[in-house]
Amino acid sequence: xxxxxxxxIYDFTDCEGCEVVLSTLKENLLALEDRFxxxxxxxxxxxxxxxxxxxxxxxxxxxTGDEIALLKELRxxxxxxxxxxxxxxxxxxxxxxxxxEREKWYKKIYGPxxxxxxxxxxxxxxxxxxxHMIHGCPVNAGELVRTIEELASGKKPKYRDYxxxxxxxxxxxxxRLLNDKICFGPITQGGCKAVCxxxxxxxxxxxGLREDANIDGLVRILRWASSPKEIRGHLKIFxxxxxxxxxxxxxxxxxxxxxxx
Amino acid sequence: xxxxxxxEKEKLLTALKGAYDFRDVSSSxxxxxxxxxxxxxxxxxxxxxxxxxxxxxPPRKFVLYGLSLRDLEAITCLDEIMSAPEKDYxxxxxxxxxxxxxxxxxxxxxxxGGDIIISSIDADTSKLLSVTEKGERAIKKHxxxxxxxxxxxxxxxKNDTMPDLRNLLMDAExxxxxxxxxxxxxxxxxEKLSRECLGCGICTYVxxxxxxxxxxxxVALSGDEAVRCRRWDACTLPVFAxxxxxxxxxxxxxxxxxxxxxxxxxxxxxxxxxxxxxxxGRCQRDCPARIDIEAVLLDIVSAYSKSAQRRRRYR
Numbered sequence: 001x002x003x004x005x006x007x008x009i010y011d012f013t014d015c016e017g018c019e020v021v022l023s024t025l026k027e028n029l030l031a032l033e034d035r036f037x038x039x040x041x042x043x044x045x046x047x048x049x050x051x052x053x054x055x056x057x058x059x060x061x062x063x064t065g066d067e068i069a070l071l072k073e074l075r076x077x078x079x080x081x082x083x084x085x086x087x088x089x090x091x092x093x094x095x096x097x098x099x100x101e102r103e104k105w106y107k108k109i110y111g112p113x114x115x116x117x118x119x120x121x122x123x124x125x126x127x128x129x130x131x132h133m134i135h136g137c138p139v140n141a142g143e144l145v146r147t148i149e150e151l152a153s154g155k156k157p158k159y160r161d162y163x164x165x166x167x168x169x170x171x172x173x174x175x176r177l178l179n180d181k182i183c184f185g186p187i188t189q190g191g192c193k194a195v196c197x198x199x200x201x202x203x204x205x206x207x208g209l210r211e212d213a214n215i216d217g218l219v220r221i222l223r224w225a226s227s228p229k230e231i232r233g234h235l236k237i238f239x240x241x242x243x244x245x246x247x248x249x250x251x252x253x254x255x256x257x258x259x260x261x
Numbered sequence: 262x263x264x265x266x267x268x269e270k271e272k273l274l275t276a277l278k279g280a281y282d283f284r285d286v287s288s289s290x291x292x293x294x295x296x297x298x299x300x301x302x303x304x305x306x307x308x309x310x311x312x313x314x315x316x317x318x319p320p321r322k323f324v325l326y327g328l329s330l331r332d333l334e335a336i337t338c339l340d341e342i343m344s345a346p347e348k349d350y351x352x353x354x355x356x357x358x359x360x361x362x363x364x365x366x367x368x369x370x371x372x373x374g375g376d377i378i379i380s381s382i383d384a385d386t387s388k389l390l391s392v393t394e395k396g397e398r399a400i401k402k403h404x405x406x407x408x409x410x411x412x413x414x415x416x417x418x419k420n421d422t423m424p425d426l427r428n429l430l431m432d433a434e435x436x437x438x439x440x441x442x443x444x445x446x447x448x449x450x451x452e453k454l455s456r457e458c459l460g461c462g463i464c465t466y467v468x469x470x471x472x473x474x475x476x477x478x479x480v481a482l483s484g485d486e487a488v489r490c491r492r493w494d495a496c497t498l499p500v501f502a503x504x505x506x507x508x509x510x511x512x513x514x515x516x517x518x519x520x521x522x523x524x525x526x527x528x529x530x531x532x533x534x535x536x537x538x539x540x541x542g543r544c545q546r547d548c549p550a551r552i553d554i555e556a557v558l559l560d561i562v563s564a565y566s567k568s569a570q571r572r573r574r575y576r
Contacts, residue, residue, distance in 0.1 A: 031482040145482060153480040161500035165461040165549075166493065170300045172290060175463070177549035186461035186549060212499040214514060217459050221550055261551050 005054040005152070008040035009084075010074060012060030012067045013094050013121075017138040018085030019043050019059055028145050035152050051077030055151060058124060059084040061094040064117045071127055080131040082147065082157075083124050086206045089133035091241040094121040122241055132157045136192055137206035137238070143191045160191040163210050164203050167194035176202060180225035182234050187213035204237040209245055219252035224260040228253045263389040263400070264410040270379065270387055276403035277324050277360070287327025287364060292469035292543060294339055296325055297355040300466075300493050304351060304476075307487045319354045328363045330373050331420070331539040335469035336361060337374035341533060342472060351491070360399055368417030382415040422542035426555040429562060430536050436558065437530035439565035440522050447564050454557065455515035457550045462495030464521060464544040464554075470537045473501075496520040526558075 011019060023029065023044050032038070039049040056078035062068045075081060086092035099120065106116055124130050134147050143160075150157040164185035168175070171194045176183040184205035185197065192207050222231050231253065239245040265273075277283060286293050307314050328336070340356065343349040361375040372378055376396030380388040389407075391397035400407065420427075429436055443450060465471040475494040480487045494501060497517045502510035511517045529537030545554045 028482050035482060035484060146479060149479055149482050152482060152484065162495065162498055163459075163461045165463050166300075166466065166495075169291060169463060169466045174290070175547060175549050178547070178551075183549075186459040210499075212460070212514075214456075214459050217457055217550060220457070221459075261553060 005036050006039045006052075007036045007055045007057065008049075008051065008053040008074075008078070009038065009043070009057045010040070010059070010070070011043065012058065012071070012088070013063040014060030014085070014087040014092065016043060016059065018087075018134075018136070018144075021138050021141050021144060022057075022084070025141060025145065028141075032148060052079070053077060054079045055082060056080070057082045057084050058088050061087045061091050061121050062124065062127060063094055063119065063121050065119050066117075068119060068127055071124060075128040080151070081124065081128065082151070083130050083133040084144075085139050086135060086137035086208075086238055088124050089130075089135050090206075090208055090238055091121055091123045092137055092206070092238065095123070095238070095241040096236055097121050097240075126241075133159075133208065135189060135207040140192050140195075142193075159211070160189045160207070161211060162190045163213075164188045164190050164192060164194055164197070164207065166190045167192055168197050168203075170194070171198045173197050177221055182222055182226050182230065184218070184234070187215055187218050202234060204234060205245075206238050209242075215245070215248040216252045216255070219249060219255075220258055223253075223257045262391075262409060263404075263407050264382070265387050265389050265404075265407065267385050267387070269404060269407070270389075273389075273400070273404050274326070277326075277362075277399070280322075280403070281360065282321050282323035283326060284323055285326045286332075290467065290543075290547070292467060292541070293325055293328055293332050293336060294469050294472070296323070296359065297336075297339075297352050298343075298472060298474075298493075302351060302491050304489050304491055309485055309487075320358060322358045322360070324360045324362060326362045326364070328361055328375060329420075329541070330363060330365050330367050330369055330378075331422075331541045332469055333361065333363045333375040333378070334373035335539045335541065338533070338535070338537065338539065339470055339472065340374075342470070342537070345532070360395060362396075366415075366418035367420050368415070380415060388415065423540040423545065423555045425559055426538070427540040429558060430538060430540060433526075433530050433534070433536045435562060435565075436526045436536055439562045440526040440558075442565050442568070443561045444519060444523075446568055447561060450557070450560065450564070451515050451519055454518055454552065455513060457552055458497065458514055458518045459550050460497040460499070460514050460517060461549060462497050463547050463549065465495040465497065466493055467543040467547045469539065469541055469543070470525070471495075496524065522558075 009019065025032065038045065039047065039053065042048060056074050058071070058074065058081060062071045083089040087094060106114055132147065134144055136143065147157045167190050168185055173194060176197060181202060183197065183202045185203040187210055188203055188205040189207040189210045196203055219231065235246065235249055284296060303317050305314050305316050343352040363375040363378040365378065366381050372390065372392045376393045377400065378390045378392060380390070382388055389400065391400055473494045473496060474491040477490045477492055478487065497514070501517065504510065511520055525537040529535060548554070
C-alpha cells in the first residue's frame, strides 16, 4: 500500500455542519483514520500538528483578515486544498452579506463602538488555488466519501456531470418547474439526492453550477411565473458572490419575458 | 382468453402478491425500464484480498403490474435493443424474473408484449389474455378452475396521448429521413431548441426506451474493494460524448439535443427498422422547458416534405 497521506481539517466562518457530516461517517470515518493521518482537526481531536499536509480540507468562508492570512499560509503548506461545503466552495451563507449595507447594520446591531473584523465573504478560490470543491449545504455524506476515496486511490476527484434533476427523478419527485415554482435544479450539479426538493423546498443551487448549464434557458422558464425580484431573491442564497452566475442571470433577466408555450 | 369477474381478478392479484414481489407501476412517473435497468446498479465488486469478482445477487421473481399497451410495446422493443449485439447480462437477469401484466381499456389486435393483459370490459368484467406461456402458467396456477370463454365485446377506450406522433411512427422511414435531413436542412429549428432545452436529462430518464449508461468506478475508503456501478446517462449532458483528451463530439446543446432525436428516429431505424419511441408522452409531459416534442417532430416532417417537393420541382 502507498504511504499514508496526512490530512488537516480546518474551518473558517460557518456553522460547522459539514464537519458534523464528516465526523458522523461512522465506519467510513474509521476507514479514513486507517488510510490517512489526520494530523490537525481542531473540532474533533487534541492533536494539532503543524504542516506540511498532503491534503487540507477547509470548511467555511474566510471572513476576517486572520482567516484570509491563515488560508494563504495553508496554501503554502498543503499539497492539495479541498473546499468542504458551500461556504468554502461558493461563499455559502456568509456570502448573502451585502457589503454596501454592512456599515449601517454594524451600527444598528452592535452600536457605534463596535470595531468590525470582517473583511469580505468570498469563497476560498477568491484567494488561493483550490484543487477540488465538495459542494453542498451541508455536504452529502456519500459525495464526501466518494471524494476522499478518489483522493485516497490517487485519482483527481471528479465533479458530478449531471444535474440535480437525476437525483430528483430518482427520488420520485414531481418537477417544481412544471408547477411554476422556482427551482435551480437543472443548472445545478447533482449528487445531493434532491433532499430539498423532496422536502418541498426549491433547489437554491448549493451544489454549484453544473458544467455548461443553460442559465438563459432556465431564466426564460422561471420568468413565466416569477418576477425578477423573486428570482434574484433565490439567487442570493448561494450565488451572491459568484459573478459568473450572477452576471449570466442578470443578462438573462434583461431579456424580458417570453410567451409561455 | 378468459372472461373474469372483479372478484376473480382480485383473487388472482392476491395470489400473485403472495407468490411474487408485486410492483404496481400504474401510477409511477418513471418508466418500467427501471425495474430491469435501475437508475444505479452495481455490476461487480472486486475484492483486493483474494482477487475475486462478484456480482450482487439478482432480485426475487416479481410481478410488474399495471403496464399500459405502449409500455408493453416499449419493453418488447427494449428487449430487442438489449439483445444486440449480445444479451445484456444485467438487464436480462432481472427481465427473466419478471411477470409482466398489462392493464388496459384500449383495443388491440396483436398484443404488443407482456405475459398477461387484463382488459376491462365493464365495471365488473375483464378480459384476461395470456400472451406467453409464462403468463398462461401463472393464470392456471393461481386461478385453476377458470374456463376459457369466447372473446367478449368491450367498448374500447381511446388513448389520446400524442395521437399525431403515434401516426407518424407508422412510417419510421419517413421519420428517419426527415430527422436526418433536419440537421442541415432545418438548422433554425435546432438553434431555437438549443436555446430552450435545459439539457437536464429528464427526457432520457423518463423515456421507456433510453438506455445509455455511464460506468462509475470507485475504490472503497478501506482500500479493500473496488466497485463498478452503472448509472443512467443522458445524451443532453455535457460529458456524454467527450473523449479522453478532451475532444467533444457534441460540443453544444444543439448537438446534444439533436442526438436524442437522432438515436430514436435515425439510429433506431437503421439498427432495428423502427423508431425507438412508442409515443408514451412522458418526455413531453415532464420536460421542464415545455418543449412540445410531438409538435417538433410534426414540424420536422412537414418542413422536410415541403423541401422534398421543392427539390422535385427543380429537378
